[in-house]
Amino acid sequence: MRRLPSLSGIEAFVAVARTGSVKAAAEDLSLSSPALSRRLQSLERFVGKTLFERRHHALVLNGDGERLLSLVAPAIDQLSDAIETVAGAGGGIMRLRLGVLPLFASQRLMPRLPELRVAHPMLHLDIDTGAHAVARVGDGIDAAIVLARDIDPALYARRLDHNEVFAIAARTLTAGGLPITDPKQLAQLTVFLHRDMPDTFEEWRKAVKLDVEPAAIDLYDSGQLMLDAAAQELGVAFMHGSHLSDADDDRLMRLFGDTPTSSPYSYWFVCRPRALETRPVRLFHDWLVATMAED
Numbered sequence: 058m059r060r061l062p063s064l065s066g067i068e069a070f071v072a073v074a075r076t077g078s079v080k081a082a083a084e085d086l087s088l089s090s091p092a093l094s095r096r097l098q099s100l101e102r103f104v105g106k107t108l109f110e111r112r113h114h115a116l117v118l119n120g121d122g123e124r125l126l127s128l129v130a131p132a133i134d135q136l137s138d139a140i141e142t143v144a145g146a147g148g149g150i151m152r153l154r155l156g157v158l159p160l161f162a163s164q165r166l167m168p169r170l171p172e173l174r175v176a177h178p179m180l181h182l183d184i185d186t187g188a189h190a191v192a193r194v195g196d197g198i199d200a201a202i203v204l205a206r207d208i209d210p211a212l213y214a215r216r217l218d219h220n221e222v223f224a225i226a227a228r229t230l231t232a233g234g235l236p237i238t239d240p241k242q243l244a245q246l247t248v249f250l251h252r253d254m255p256d257t258f259e260e261w262r263k264a265v266k267l268d269v270e271p272a273a274i275d276l277y278d279s280g281q282l283m284l285d286a287a288a289q290e291l292g293v294a295f296m297h298g299s300h301l302s303d304a305d306d307d308r309l310m311r312l313f314g315d316t317p318t319s320s321p322y323s324y325w326f327v328c329r330p331r332a333l334e335t336r337p338v339r340l341f342h343d344w345l346v347a348t349m350a351e352d
Contacts, residue, residue: 247292
């Protein structure tokens with residue numbers, strides 16, 4: 058039998074080739090950067106050739122590296138699929154640790170989970186609604202659905218929606234003796250902002266050309282609590298149109314006949330690039346993207 062290089066060295070080579078970074082590849086493989094570098098050096102000694110051009114903060118495949126990647130990457134992917142197939146055979150389950158914002162989970166994910174179960178009955182989700190999901194991707198959670206302006210380019214990210222910012226408040230505020238009908242009346246009202254969407258009010262204010270400061274700005278880390286507070290006439294929530302429509306709460310409405318204001322924030326699916334190659338992450342990703350496209 059012909060002698061082969063260490064599989065761990067080939068795995069390290071493919072990871073660095075795909076990410077272009079020792080640091081990112083090391084994080085994906087749960088290794089230190091020096092440990093991963095040693096594996097690469099061992100593989101290069103085995104083949105007797107350098108496989109990368111060393112550049113500032115990056116490694117770029119040379120001709121020999123490109124040729125080796127084209128030959129071994131499909132085999133590594135097939136091997137991963139084979140292991141996952143065997144591991145999932147005989148009634149086994151696939152498990153995905155998913156970080157997700159509570160409001161997205163309650164409004165858009167949970168109502169569609171029966172469809173996911175029908176499509177992929179062996180796929181099970183561990184739901185994590187904790188904060189700082191992006192920072193924990195690859196360290197406690199496999200993937201996350203987050204609300205952000207943009208995502209670190211070292212991560213895989215798929216934008217799930219585009220939205221508009223609305224002023225959302227209780228219907229009762231527009232009736233009675235002193236109805237709220239003019240944006241300038243925000244000077245007497247409290248504005249609610251989500252900690253993950255701090256610029257929504259400023260973007261809306263620019264769009265309506267409003268030069269008035271609200272009486273106060275309160276920050277929340279729960280979209281549902283913002284909606285509840287607005288419904289109780291405690292203030293005005295600046296959130297996405299989908300947050301209002303998905304809430305389906307007759308107590309709430311858009312104020313001021315809102316001028317359409319494009320939101321700087323979107324929902325994103327985020328994971329480490331290598332995680333997308335695993336079957337649970339890929340299945341959920343593809344199902345989620347298709348589901349959001351239907352919505």
